[in-house]
Amino acid sequence: GRLADALKNMLPTSGPIQLARPGEPTVIALVGPTGVGKTTTVAKLAANFCLRENKRVGLITIDTYRIAAVEQLRTYAQIIDVPLDIVVSPAQLREAVGRMSGCDVILIDTAGRSQRDAIKIRELRSYFEAVTPHETHLVLSSTCGATVLMEAIERFRGVGVDRVIFTKLDEAIGFGVILTCLQKANARLSY
Numbered sequence: 001g002r003l004a005d006a007l008k009n010m011l012p013t014s015g016p017i018q019l020a021r022p023g024e025p026t027v028i029a030l031v032g033p034t035g036v037g038k039t040t041t042v043a044k045l046a047a048n049f050c051l052r053e054n055k056r057v058g059l060i061t062i063d064t065y066r067i068a069a070v071e072q073l074r075t076y077a078q079i080i081d082v083p084l085d086i087v088v089s090p091a092q093l094r095e096a097v098g099r100m101s102g103c104d105v106i107l108i109d110t111a112g113r114s115q116r117d118a119i120k121i122r123e124l125r126s127y128f129e130a131v132t133p134h135e136t137h138l139v140l141s142s143t144c145g146a147t148v149l150m151e152a153i154e155r156f157r158g159v160g161v162d163r164v165i166f167t168k169l170d171e172a173i174g175f176g177v178i179l180t181c182l183q184k185a186n187a188r189l190s191y
Contacts, residue, residue, distance in 0.1 A: 011179060014163045014188035017045070017105070020134055025058070025103045027131060031124060031159055032139035033152050034112025037167035039069045041139055041191075042109045043076035049105050050080045058100035059084040062093060062127055063111035073109055090130030097131050108133065124159050137163045137190055140181075142172040149181045163190035 020026040028045070030038045042059065049055040059077050061084070063069045070086055077084035083103075085096035093108075100106050108131075110124060128136070138161040140149055153164070164187045166178055182189055 007179070010183070012182055012186075012188045014190045016190065017135060019055075019104060025097070025101060025106045026135075027097060027106045027108065027133045029108040029110065029128065029133040029136045030139050030165070031110050031136060031156055031161065032112065033141075036112070036139045036141040038112065038139045039063070039072050039109055041165055041167060042107050043073065045191075046076065046082060046105075046107055047080050050082055055104035056102060057082045058103040058106045059109070060087060060093065060096050060100070060106060061085075061109040062087050063109055065111045069109070069111075090127045093127050094130045118155075121155055121158055128159055133160070135163060135190075136160045137165050138187070139165045139167060141168045142166045142175065142178060143168050144177075146177050146180055149177060150184060153181060153187055161187070163188055165189075165191045 017026070017028055030042055032038055039061075046057045046059055050057045057080075059073060059082055061070055061073050074084055083100065085099065087093045087096050097106055110127075111120075136159060138153065138156045140152060153161070164182065166189070169175070178189070181187070
């Protein structure tokens with residue numbers, strides 16, 4: 001009881017995605033290192049908004065580096081019957097968001113970026129200058145060590161990250177690293 005309450009008070013959370021004003025799409029971007037589960041997380045969020053909350057969802061991917069990721073997202077989009085746009089430039093991203101103006105939620109999947117690749121991080125920033133997301137979630141794997149997680153949080157902060165999603169909880173040895181990272185980085189947990 002008291003231990004759970006103490007941990008809850010120590011864990012900074014943002015709560016789930018908040019939709020913007022009615023009639024205006026909420027643009028949500030997911031960023032993070034390679035292999036943490038961004039595309040799967042985008043698909044889960046899309047399914048939740050579409051099937052549980054009955055919202056109109058649009059998907060956009062700027063991950064054109066991995067054909068498998070595009071095909072994976074295309075399959076998810078077909079299953080839940082939502083539009084998917086594949087874009088290769090900031091201008092195309094702006095156009096795609098414009099085409100999806102009738103959606104309640106637009107989810108943007110991005111290519112995995114090594115937190116050590118400053119050029120790729122800057123490229124990502126140029127996309128978000130063309131379209132400013134309402135929320136930018138950094139997706140991290142709970143199987144990584146604290147040093148790797150902290151480095152990722154620091155690097156991706158430059159693209160406007162304001163929330164963190166932890167994946168692969170079923171594969172983690174423990175969860176202390178989540179608490180440590182969120183406190184040190186002054187970041188909030190969304191999912």
